[in-house]
Amino acid sequence: MTGTCDANAVTLARDNAAKNFSWYISPGRPMTSVRYKSSFAPRAWMPPRPAETSTEAQSSKYFATWHLLGSRLTRPPLNQRLQSYFRRMQHVMTRICHPLSIHNEACSIVHSVKNAGFVGQPRLLAEGLFMAGVARLQYTRTVALLIHDVLIELNMTDWRVMHAVGVHLKEFATSTLLHIFHNVSGDFKYMSNVTGLEKANDALEAIRDQQFNAVALFGDLVSFGIIPHNVFVSVINGFLENMSSISHYRIIHLLVLRATFHTAALPIHPDCLLGWQDRLLRPMQIKLRLDDKMIQRWIVEIRDLIDKADLNAQHQATMQSSHTASSPAGKHIWDRQLTSHGLHNLIRMHFQSKRDMHTMMY
Helix, strand or coil: CCCCCCCCCEEEEEECCCCEEEEEECCCCECEEEECCCCCCCCCCCCCCCCCCCHHHCCHHHHHHCEECCEECCCCCCCHHHHHHHHHHHHHHHEECCHHHHHHHHHHHHHHHHHHCHHHCHHHHHHHHHHHHHHCHHHHHHHHHHHHHHHHHHHHHCHHHHHHHHHHHHHHHHHHHHHHHHCCCCCCECCCCCCCCCCCCHHHHHHHHHHHHHHHHHHHHHHCCCCCHHHHHHHHHHHHCCCCEHHHHHHHHHHHHHHCCCCCCCCCCHHHHHHHHHHHHCCCCCCCCCCCHHHHHHHHHHHHHHHHHHHHHHHHHHHHHCCCCCCCCCCCEECCCCCHHHHHHHHHHHHHHHHHHHHHHC
């Protein structure tokens, strides 16, 4: 394989004990899985489009279930800025580099870290990969796929190293997410009628962007089974008990959106999903005005995502009970603007900083 991409279609096939699946892709078209045996292979359902219908056009289901602290409410009015944000998050999530570029970069990373001694420092490797995924939102999903390929390549050479990197990655990603939730920069606590998308000054906005990129990457790692579901469920449960700003709803939305865009292992249990819906509508601690229309808008979008995840879980259960094989295809799209050169530079930049820190410490 030379790494060049045919203009019409490219078939990527790599079969071995650790990774046995094939993708057929065309520029600008979703990938379709041909064969699947790997627990890491991406498979997905498409998230729902942000609700655009008026309150009168909604089904009776919403009028029957949309109760906030016992008060029956109609769906809140649309907000153009929020709708644009929801669409952009769904659009960006599905776009990735060409999978051959991702795989080649993963092999290059494994080769480089062995020569540089990073194999003996799994923490540095895990943190370097995570920080690379946080740098640019457009590459976040790509880096998540890169991480899963790196773990597979490590597993083929030394299972203990792969396990150590996975453990450090889980711990670093989780601690980073918890810190972000409790210390959102430029937060809008106790302010009414804000969307959570208001801009701060340039320096602070750059920090906020990286914080939300880290949230998105955490969700991606959950979706590929790299971070276990039990960790994700525990995190969401803890967050729902401490919702004190509209930025917290933005975090929950990103987590659910990215984590439920395919599940590599079993889907999140429906009882858990329904529990999240109930806690969104009936929080244990009331720290915000739940009659705020912007907060209600976020709740509606999160509940729509949970509804979709619930339907997906039920569908998978039906397919398993009938012993019918379902396509695990990830509905990712090869975006030509996400280049192998851009990915390479992103990774090298963050690994160089980690290598410099390692040299200074030792």
